[in-house]
Amino acid sequence: AIVDATADLLASGPLRGRHVIVTSGPTHEPIDPVRYIANRSSGAQGTALAGALAALGARVSFVTGPASVPPPPGVDVIAVETACEMLAAVQGALPADAAVFAAAVADWRMAEARAQKLKKAGNGALPVLQFAENPDILATVAQMDHGRPPLVIGFAAETENVIAHATAKRARKGCDWIVANDVSPATGIMGGSDNTVTLISDTGPEPWPSLSKTEVARRLAARIAEALA
Amino acid sequence: AIVDATADLLASGPLRGRHVIVTSGPTHEPIDPVRYIANRSSGAQGTALAGALAALGARVSFVTGPASVPPPPGVDVIAVETACEMLAAVQGALPADAAVFAAAVADWRMAEARAQKLKKAGNGALPVLQFAENPDILATVAQMDHGRPPLVIGFAAETENVIAHATAKRARKGCDWIVANDVSPATGIMGGSDNTVTLISDTGPEPWPSLSKTEVARRLAARIAEALA
Numbered sequence: 222a223i224v225d226a227t228a229d230l231l232a233s234g235p236l237r238g239r240h241v242i243v244t245s246g247p248t249h250e251p252i253d254p255v256r257y258i259a260n261r262s263s264g265a266q267g268t269a270l271a272g273a274l275a276a277l278g279a280r281v282s283f284v285t286g287p288a289s290v291p292p293p294p295g296v297d298v299i300a301v302e303t304a305c306e307m308l309a310a311v312q313g314a315l316p317a318d319a320a321v322f323a324a325a326v327a328d329w330r331m332a333e334a335r336a337q338k339l340k341k342a343g344n345g346a347l348p349v350l351q352f353a354e355n356p357d358i359l360a361t362v363a364q365m366d367h368g369r370p371p372l373v374i375g376f377a378a379e380t381e382n383v384i385a386h387a388t389a390k391r392a393r394k395g396c397d398w399i400v401a402n403d404v405s406p407a408t409g410i411m412g413g414s415d416n417t418v419t420l421i422s423d424t425g426p427e428p429w430p431s432l433s434k435t436e437v438a439r440r441l442a443a444r445i446a447e448a449l450a
Numbered sequence: 451a452i453v454d455a456t457a458d459l460l461a462s463g464p465l466r467g468r469h470v471i472v473t474s475g476p477t478h479e480p481i482d483p484v485r486y487i488a489n490r491s492s493g494a495q496g497t498a499l500a501g502a503l504a505a506l507g508a509r510v511s512f513v514t515g516p517a518s519v520p521p522p523p524g525v526d527v528i529a530v531e532t533a534c535e536m537l538a539a540v541q542g543a544l545p546a547d548a549a550v551f552a553a554a555v556a557d558w559r560m561a562e563a564r565a566q567k568l569k570k571a572g573n574g575a576l577p578v579l580q581f582a583e584n585p586d587i588l589a590t591v592a593q594m595d596h597g598r599p600p601l602v603i604g605f606a607a608e609t610e611n612v613i614a615h616a617t618a619k620r621a622r623k624g625c626d627w628i629v630a631n632d633v634s635p636a637t638g639i640m641g642g643s644d645n646t647v648t649l650i651s652d653t654g655p656e657p658w659p660s661l662s663k664t665e666v667a668r669r670l671a672a673r674i675a676e677a678l679a
Contacts, residue, residue, distance in 0.1 A: 252487070254609050254635055255554070259478075259488045325484070328570055329577065338609045338633075341557055347583065348558065352576040380483050380567045404567075406483055 234278025235446040241279045242317045242370070243271040243296075244324035244358065246288030248304045252350065253335035260325045261404075264288025266376075266416060267323030269438035271296050274321075277446050282314035286324055304330060304355035311358055319372035319445055322359045323400075330355050363396040372448050373397050378404040384419060384426050391421050398422045400441065420444070463507025464675040470508045471546045471599070472500040472525075473553035473587065475517030477533045481579065482564035489554045490633075490640040493517025495605075496552030498667035500525050503550075506675050511543035515553055533559060533584035540587055548601040548674055551588045552629075559584050592625040601677050602626050603670075607633040607640075613648060613655050620650050627651045629670065649673070 245267025249257040264285060271283045272293030281296040284307055292298045299310045304326045311320070332351035339348055359375040373396040377387035380403065387401030399421040404410050410417070417431040420441075429437065474496025478486040493514060500512045501522030510525040513536055521527045528539045533555045540549070561580035568577055588604040602625040606616035609632065616630030628650040633640050646660040649670075658666065 249488075255491075255607065255633060255640065256487060256489045256556075258481070258485060260485045262484075327485075328568075338607075339557075341583070347581040350579060350581075352579075354570070354576065378484065378567075404484060 234276070235450065236274060236277040236279035236442075239279045239318040239449055240282070240316070241274050241445070242282045242284065242311055242314050242320040243267055243274065244284045244286075244307060244311060244322045244326075245271065246286035247325050248286045248307060248327045248355075249302050250304065250327045250330040250355075251302075251334040252331055253337065253339045255338055258327060258329075258331075259287075260327065262286075262288070262325035262378075263290055264324075265290050265414070266434045266437065267321075268293055269434045270321060270323060270441055273435075273438040273442035274445065277442050282317070284310045284314065284324070286326075303327075304358065308356045308358045308361065311362060315362075315370070316368050317370045318449055319374065320362055320370045321374040321441075321445075322362075322396075323376050324358075325376075325378060326358055327355055329353065357394070359396055360394045363394050372445065374445075375399050377401040380405045384421070387419065387421050388426065401426075463505070464679065465503060465506040465508035465671075468508045468547040468678055469511070469545070470503050470674070471511045471513065471540055471543050471549040472496055472503065473513045473515075473536060473540060473551045473555075474500065475515035476554050477515045477536060477556045477584075478531050479533065479556045479559040479584075480531075480563040481560055482566065482568045484567055487556060487558075487560075488516075489556065491515075491517070491554035491607075492519055492640070493553075494519050494643070495645060495663045495666065496550075497522055498663045499550060499552060499670055502664075502667040502671035503674065506671050511546070513539045513543065513553070515555075532556075533587065537585045537587045537590065540591060544591075544599070545597050546599045547678055548603065549591055549599045550603040550605075550670075550674070551591075551625075552605050553587075554605075554607060555587055556584055558582065586623070588625055589623045592623050601674065603674075604628050606630040609634045613650070616648065616650050617655065630655075 246264035247260045247262040251257045271281050275281045275295040283296040284299045301307045329352040332353040363373040375396045377390050379386045383403045387399045391399040401419045416434045416437045420427045475493035476489045476491040480486045504510045504524040512525040513528045530536045558581040561582040592602040604625045606619050608615045612632045616628045620628040630648045645663045645666045649656045
């Protein structure tokens with residue numbers, strides 16, 4: 222009976238019948254069978270957001286890299302490792318009413334990951350790693366000619382000139398909103414429980430107070446529900 | 451009373467009064483404030499070994515990188531991130547009766563980690579990462595002129611020609627034993643619960659059967675106790 226009541230409650234939320242894609246966590250880009258390039262994203266903010274959207278009744282496709290927090294209950298989890306896998310998973314989850322790209326996607330991958338473990342040359346020579354640019358998942362979806370989700374939201378984790386970088390990013394990617402934050406090590410945001418974000422839309426930057434990641438997620442989910450109403 | 455009895459039991463183990471340094475886990479080498487190079491070591495084998503040595507009465511200095519398993523009870527935990535920090539922690543923990551280097555230390559770090567987040571150039575140009583060779587912790591300790599631990603043990607995680615590579619590694623590093631294993635993705639050893647190792651000493655390679663990492667740890671701890679007896 223409790224399950225039924227919960228289902229009724231969810232079914233009556235403002236996002237009932239809506240499908241939202243949320244990406245979250247870091248990506249890992251293999252260098253060789255044992256090494257990879259990673260980033261310090263814990264997945265906490267994306268996870269909280271996916272949970273908050275589900276709590277408002279949305280069907281959530283949660284595309285997650287190897288995060289350090291578990292996925293929230295009540296979402297469809299699609300686990301990936303690399304940026305290329307993440308793009309494919311997002312494209313496979315379309316169409317959607319909104320897509321929120323909270324993952325910290327690696328900008329680059331190895332041009333060719335080695336099949337065998339990279340070894341020291343013994344003569345002190347250093348390896349040369351050839352990079353290739355990863356697909357830009359946010360821009361790819363934001364600039365779709367057909368079937369673009371009506372609301373496309375990116376995140377911008379910056380360490381300097383946060384608002385300027387994030388405003389430029391919004392224009393360059395063609396997305397509707399950017400959630401910007403300062404992830405300098407001194408802020409403690411990467412891996413921490415609080416977040417201080419600025420929501421950038423076509424009306425300009427809207428600074429939010431310092432909030433728990435859960436509360437940032439609740440407010441953002443409510444704004445998404447408003448926008449889709 | 452149980453605590454006292456346990457303390458008595460430990461105090462009477464074959465490694466009572468001995469100090470063993472164990473390194474474990476991966477190292478993370480920063481690229482910039484948000485990115486780093488990592489490796490797939492979970493720290494499971496090093497953690498199991500540290501626990502097994504403590505269970506035989508040893509005082510264990512457990513120098514661990516950012517592992518995905520928690521450290522065992524009853525050891526002195528020294529948490530580090532990079533190879534340089536790990537070497538400093540090991541040197542700070544000396545002298546020791548034995549040192550076991552089970553960590554998967556990055557061979558290379560960035561020549562200079564960037565203070566700000568590395569950004570796409572916008573013209574498709576790819577970043578050039580300048581590498582520097584990390585200190586060789588195993589060789590540094592194995593080749594100490596003064597105060598070398600009487601028993602120095604390395605690990606060799608290989609993906610091909612395991613015995614040949616590991617035998618050459620033992621000679622090159624100047625350590626007493628090498629614990630060699632095949633970490634090819636197909637083996638499932640990285641992140642898995644079992645391990646198939648070959649112990650290489652001055653009497654040559656001694657293949658062990660496939661065992662749980664806990665059992666590999668128990669056997670290795672017992673051999674260390676024998677060697678120090």
